[in-house]
Each structure stands twice: as C-alpha cells, then as structure tokens.
Amino acid sequence: MPGPRPSPTSNGSALPDFVARQFDHTQAVHDHRQLYNILERGIRESVLAPGSRLPPSRQLAQTLGIARNTVVHVYQQLTLEGYLQAQVGRGTFVSEGASATSLVWTAPSAVNAPTSPRPLSRRGRSLLSEAGAARLQWGAFTPGVPDVRLFPHETWRRLNARVWRSPVPELLSYATEAGDPHLRRSLAEYLQGTRGVVCTPEQVVITSGTQQSLHLIAQLLADPGDKVWLEDPGYWGARSVFRALGLKPIGIPLDGEGMAPPPSQWRQAPKLMFLSPSHQYPTGVVMSHGRRRRLLDYAATRASWVIEDDYDSEFRYGARPLPALQGLDSHGRVIYLGTFSKTLYPALRLAYLVLPPDLVDPFSRALSELYREGQTPQQAVLAQFLAQGHYTSHIRRMRSVYAARHDTLIASIKRHFGSHLPVIGGDAGLHLVLGLPAHLDDVAVAQQVASLKVITRPLSLYHLQQPAPSRGLLLGYGAVEENAIPANFARLAHAVEQFL
Numbered sequence: 001m002p003g004p005r006p007s008p009t010s011n012g013s014a015l016p017d018f019v020a021r022q023f024d025h026t027q028a029v030h031d032h033r034q035l036y037n038i039l040e041r042g043i044r045e046s047v048l049a050p051g052s053r054l055p056p057s058r059q060l061a062q063t064l065g066i067a068r069n070t071v072v073h074v075y076q077q078l079t080l081e082g083y084l085q086a087q088v089g090r091g092t093f094v095s096e097g098a099s100a101t102s103l104v105w106t107a108p109s110a111v112n113a114p115t116s117p118r119p120l121s122r123r124g125r126s127l128l129s130e131a132g133a134a135r136l137q138w139g140a141f142t143p144g145v146p147d148v149r150l151f152p153h154e155t156w157r158r159l160n161a162r163v164w165r166s167p168v169p170e171l172l173s174y175a176t177e178a179g180d181p182h183l184r185r186s187l188a189e190y191l192q193g194t195r196g197v198v199c200t201p202e203q204v205v206i207t208s209g210t211q212q213s214l215h216l217i218a219q220l221l222a223d224p225g226d227k228v229w230l231e232d233p234g235y236w237g238a239r240s241v242f243r244a245l246g247l248k249p250i251g252i253p254l255d256g257e258g259m260a261p262p263p264s265q266w267r268q269a270p271k272l273m274f275l276s277p278s279h280q281y282p283t284g285v286v287m288s289h290g291r292r293r294r295l296l297d298y299a300a301t302r303a304s305w306v307i308e309d310d311y312d313s314e315f316r317y318g319a320r321p322l323p324a325l326q327g328l329d330s331h332g333r334v335i336y337l338g339t340f341s342k343t344l345y346p347a348l349r350l351a352y353l354v355l356p357p358d359l360v361d362p363f364s365r366a367l368s369e370l371y372r373e374g375q376t377p378q379q380a381v382l383a384q385f386l387a388q389g390h391y392t393s394h395i396r397r398m399r400s401v402y403a404a405r406h407d408t409l410i411a412s413i414k415r416h417f418g419s420h421l422p423v424i425g426g427d428a429g430l431h432l433v434l435g436l437p438a439h440l441d442d443v444a445v446a447q448q449v450a451s452l453k454v455i456t457r458p459l460s461l462y463h464l465q466q467p468a469p470s471r472g473l474l475l476g477y478g479a480v481e482e483n484a485i486p487a488n489f490a491r492l493a494h495a496v497e498q499f500l
C-alpha cells in the first residue's frame with residue numbers, strides 16, 4: 001500500500017504525523033506489524049532520511065493510541081536489523097545508509113498480495129496482540145536455547161544413516177501409535193530413574209513439542225471459557241496456547257514455595273493448572289513439598305488437571321532436583337510434560353506427555369485426528385540415541401559446560417554490580433534473571449542492551465499482571481561461549497548502568 005509520502009525529513013518532527021496518517025486502527029493487522037511495516041518501508045524508500053530522529057516511544061504511542069511496549073519492540077527490532085541506531089541519552093535515529101543496504105528482492109507473490117491485509121479472527125487478533133515469541137534465537141544472552149553447536153551430530157548422523165538404510169513402509173507413513181514404541185520404553189525408564197516419574201511405556205505419548213502437548217491438553221480437557229491457573233510470571237508459550245483456544249488465563253502470584261493462590265482463587269477451582277514446580281519459569285523457584293501436596297489434594301477434590309512442565313530439570317548445578325510432582329500423585333490428576341528442546345535442540349520438535357492411563361487412548365486418537373503425526377524416522381533415531389546411552393552422556397557433558405558458563409556469568413554480575421542487583425533463580429537450567437529495581441522500565445533497558453547487540457528478555461513480558469510487579473532481565477547462557485560472557489556482560493552492564 002503506497003502510503004502518503006511526506007517530504008523527506010531530517011529531524012523527525014513530521015514523523016509522528018507521517019506514521020499516524022498511515023496507521024489504520026480498523027485493520028486487523030497487529031499494531032506491532034503495522035508500525036513495523038510503516039517505519040521499515042519509510043526507511044527503505046528514503047522517505048525517512050538517514051539521521052532522522054525518531055520520536056520518543058511514549059510520544060509515538062500516545063499519538064497512535066497504542067501500547068508503548070509495542071513502539072519499544074518495533075524500535076528494538078529495527079535497531080537489531082540495522083535500520084535504526086539508539087544513542088544513549090540522545091534518542092533513536094535512522095541509520096546512515098539504511099535505505100541503500102536494506103533493499104530487498106521482492107517476490108512476485110508479494111507484489112500480487114492484497115493491498116490491505118484481510119481481517120483476522122477475534123481469536124487471531126487476541127493471540128497476536130500478546131505474542132511473546134522472539135525473532136532472535138541465538139547469541140549472548142538469548143534465553144531458553146541450549147548450545148546446539150555442541151550437539152553430537154556425528155553420532156546422530158551415524159544413527160540416522162542406519163535408520164535410513166532400509167526403512168520399512170511404516171516408518172515413512174503416517175504415525176498411528178502414540179510414538180515410536182522403543183522411544184516410549186526408553187523414556188519411561190529414563191524418567192523413572194532420573195525424575196521419579198511413575199509410569200509405564202504406554203503412558204508416554206510423543207508429540208512435536210510442548211506447544212503441541214499443551215494444545216492437545218487444552219482441546220481434550222477444557223472448553224472455551226474454562227479457567228486455567230498460570231504462574232505469574234510464567235511461560236508465555238503456554239499462555240498463548242490457552243488464550244488461542246478460548247480458555248481464561250488466571251495469573252497466580254508466586255512466593256518462595258512456588259505458585260501461591262490467594263484465598264479468593266482457592267474458592268474458584270480452575271479446569272487446568274499449569275506449573276513448572278522443579279524450576280519455575282522464569283524465576284527458578286522450586287515448589288516446596290508442602291505446596292505440592294496442597295495443590296495435588298486440591299486438584300483431586302476439585303477435579304482440576306495439573307500440568308507439570310518439567311522443561312529443564314536435567315541442568316541443576318547445586319542441590320539435586322526434587323523428584324517430579326507426578327510421582328506424588330495418587331489420583332491420576334497430573335499430566336507430566338517433557339521436551340528435547342533444551343537437552344538436544346529446539347528444531348528437533350520432539351517432546352512427550354506422561355498421561356494418567358485412562359487418557360492415553362483419547363490423546364493418541366486426537367493426536368492422529370488433529371495433526372496426522374509423523375517424524376517417525378527422527379523418533380527411531382532418537383530411540384537409538386537414548387538406548388545406546390548417548391542421551392545421558394550428552395546431558396552429563398552439557399551440565400558441566402553450562403555450570404562453568406553459569407559461574408562465569410554470576411562472577412561477571414558480581415564484578416559489575418556486587419550485591420546491588422539480585423540474581424534470581426540462578427542454580428539450575430539455562431538462564432537466570434538479573435533483578436532490576438521495580439520502578440525501572442525493563443523493556444527500555446532490554447532495548448538499550450539490544451542496540452549493543454546483546455539479547456535479553458525483560459521480565460515484565462512474562463507477567464500477566466500489568467504493570468508488571470517485578471522487573472529484570474532474563475539472561476540465557478546456552479547460546480554464548482564461556483569466554484565470550486565477560487565482554488558481552490560488560491556491554492550489557494554499561495547499558496543497565498545508564499538506567500540505575
């Protein structure tokens with residue numbers, strides 16, 4: 001859509017009007033995407049001249065009547081892509097040469113695309129208005145990703161070659177079971193031995209990611225309008241699935257023992273509870289034994305389902321992890337979720353559910369019905385990877401790699417901030433949270449940090465309650481080598497210091 005073209009501006013004063021004229025509130029396009037498109041096109045077509053100063057995010061948000069976070073995120077994204085440059089204390093500017101370097105080839109299909117985007121469903125709009133997935137998934141300090149460079153791909157290649165040497169037709173057809181039987185057996189043994197999960201191989205159902213596991217649970221066990229308790233702060237991915245399926249997310253605050261429902265919530269039982277009791281995401285709180293018992297008893301008497309997300313318990317650097325909640329459940333109310341995204345690599349898209357026995361048949365039928373499951377050769381390779389001991393030795397190796405990075409990161413934090421800024425949840429997993437004072441705008445801090453090519457995620461984005469009651473930066477150490485941590489953290493610290 002060729003928007004109105006103001007004369008090129010060098011001081012940005014005409015810019016809010018320029019954007020406002022093109023910004024169309026009646027369009028179903030997410031505010032973020034719309035603002036991004038307007039600014040990106042303006043820069044690419046030199047309508048916004050190199051060196052132009054962008055209005056402060058608060059001002060532009062007010063002019064457009066949209067959330068300030070949306071403007072901040074768009075500035076952050078364009079900064080990372082090289083279109084904009086943030087200058088501490090001065091503002092955000094169109095990069096020199098951005099228009100020349102960013103010219104991209106336009107596919108014919110894009111030329112023929114409809115001139116104005118067609119409306120999305122209410123559900124689609126709601127999903128995208130609170131979307132949490134980040135575009136950048138690699139580099140210091142991207143949270144939530146393992147070091148995929150250290151994945152033993154030679155071993156995988158060898159096992160893969162063996163599976164492909166003479167594949168039987170069943171291996172290349174639609175999957176009809178709840179996953180490769182060898183994989184289900186090896187996983188059941190592994191989970192019993194390492195996590196205290198009580199299950200038979202038949203209770204293990206393979207999916208293509210936790211997101212899909214959550215989809216299945218929400219579709220089979222809840223109806224639109226049903227309540228789901230979510231830890232607040234908590235995993236945005238779960239929130240997105242539940243919201244997209246019309247469930248009602250209820251943010252439950254945390255205390256030192258994990259999810260802590262206030263008295264008013266205990267009175268209104270949810271259909272589902274989503275918990276990460278072994279290493280709360282993202283704060284790292286370990287749920288106490290007493291709280292586990294209380295939630296399990298409550299779920300049993302109120303017929304709620306407890307979803308236990310055990311996403312990264314393999315990596316614990318201090319005390320041994322508490323066994324899984326699932327092992328304490330004598331009423332069959334817990335659905336245990338695991339994933340290979342943290343232990344192997346996220347693009348593998350393999351995960352699993354451990355279900356109470358009576359749910360296995362409905363879940364495996366729904367899996368075929370909704371998703372026509374496959375990935376059978378991958379599952380066969382993974383089954384051998386587990387059976388031959390490669391999985392446990394890879395985890396052992398990675399645990400010591402991450403432990404060293406974790407220590408280096410903590411040392412860097414202490415060197416720069418002493419005990420001035422707290423480290424939250426730093427004894428397990430692949431990330432920690434650097435706490436910031438509650439009055440600080442952690443989205444703006446993360447944006448500033450991003451302009452120095454360091455990736456973090458603001459803690460406030462993980463909160464359902466807004467304005468977020470706690471602030472901080474999530475720092476992952478899976479995607480950064482140990483020796484690169486001090487220099488990257490020094491850049492981050494420099495940016496953070498401007499705000500303190």
Ligand SMILES: Cc1ncc(COP(=O)(O)O)c(C=O)c1O
Nearest residue numbers: 144209210211235281311339341
């Ligand atoms: C809390 C939590 N659970 C689960 C997952 C894994 O999801 P998936 O298996 O879909 O990759 C993630 C990934 O970031 C996560 O942060």
